[in-house]
Amino acid sequence: MQEFAPPPTFPALVTTLRAAGCVFAEDEAELLLSAAADPAELAVMLERRTAGFPLEHVIGWAEFCGLRFAVDPGVFVPRRRTELLVRQAASLAPDRAVVVDLCCGTGALGRALTSSLPEAELHAADVDPAAVRCARRNVGAGGTVYEGDLFAPLPRSLRGKVDVLLANVPYVPTDDVELLPAEARVHEPRVALDGGSDGLDVMRRVVAEANDWLAPGGSMLVETSERQAARAAETVGSGGLVARVVDSEELYATVVIGTRPR
Known part of the structure; x- marks a missing residue:
């Protein structure tokens, strides 16, 4: 019977993100957890983020002026x-x-x-x-x-x-x-x-x-x-x-x- 690794905990996410150089690791961990539909998607998102993809490209949106806007891969992220x-x-x-x-x-x-x-x-x-x-x-x-x-x-x-x-x-x-x-x-x-x-x-x-x-x-x-x-x-x-x-x-x-x- 195949065993699956448990989903990373919040502290583990923070540690991994911080090690990758993410300054706001706690905030990013919360966003990843809220955006992922399941542990498998969370793992993919975490991998992409630690590989250097912009957070907004990973989760698919950015907050700007209090509103949420879709951000597709390869598109400039609003600052x-x-x-x-x-x-x-x-x-x-x-x-x-x-x-x-x-x-x-x-x-x-x-x-x-x-x-x-x-x-x-x-x-x-x-x-x-x-x-x-x-x-x-x-x-x-x-x-x-x-x-x-x-x-x-x-x-x-x-x-x-x-x-x-x-x-x-x-x-x-x-x-x-x-x-x-x-x-x-x-x-x-x-x-x-x-x-x-x-x-x-x-x-x-x-x-x-x-x-x-x-x-x-x-x-x-x-x-x-x-x-x-x-x-x-x-x-x-x-x-x-x-x-x-x-x-x-x-x-x-x-x-x-x-x-x-x-």
Whole structure:
């Protein structure tokens, strides 16, 4: 008669995760236990996590702005620090906002914003087909997700009508990508990480067209690093937008906001 190993206990999970370098081993153990349907699935999840897969890819979801979003394998994981961008967008958006979420990944940013704006209109886009499939699941009937590069797939009818433009563009300088944790470097798409030689190449492309898409008084919001903020704000300003920088020590996050003059 075949004998099966008993499922790992909570302390055993914590020990294994901590040995693999998981800083928040207790929290992760709880999530794995709650996500696994049976001991066999738990064992597979534990193996994948200790092999370096992002926790969100292992359990299949991420919490962002108090909501749960599906995260498929190979799709960029929404970061908690990016909640600053959504908070700032919420403070600027009218009730019936037209919202565009570029480089949308899972679609978490746009959906989190419009969840508090029931009359908003959401359009999201990403160049990665896997991200588009994931975003469509998360957005559902709450908006439309397009596949394509930046503004290219969006309806031309949106030109000059966008109240809030979320652009969580990649901003890691090319030479720094190899310095990222393996979770990101190995398991997330490079197109979602690599921002070019100084990290601002994709942002420049967004800025070059943003003024044509924003409504008068509308705002573009991009995340960047603290060291890139001054140059990013200068770039946003060069695109005809009024730029300002918002920092959060709590989230260790920096957002550059560019507003089209009325």
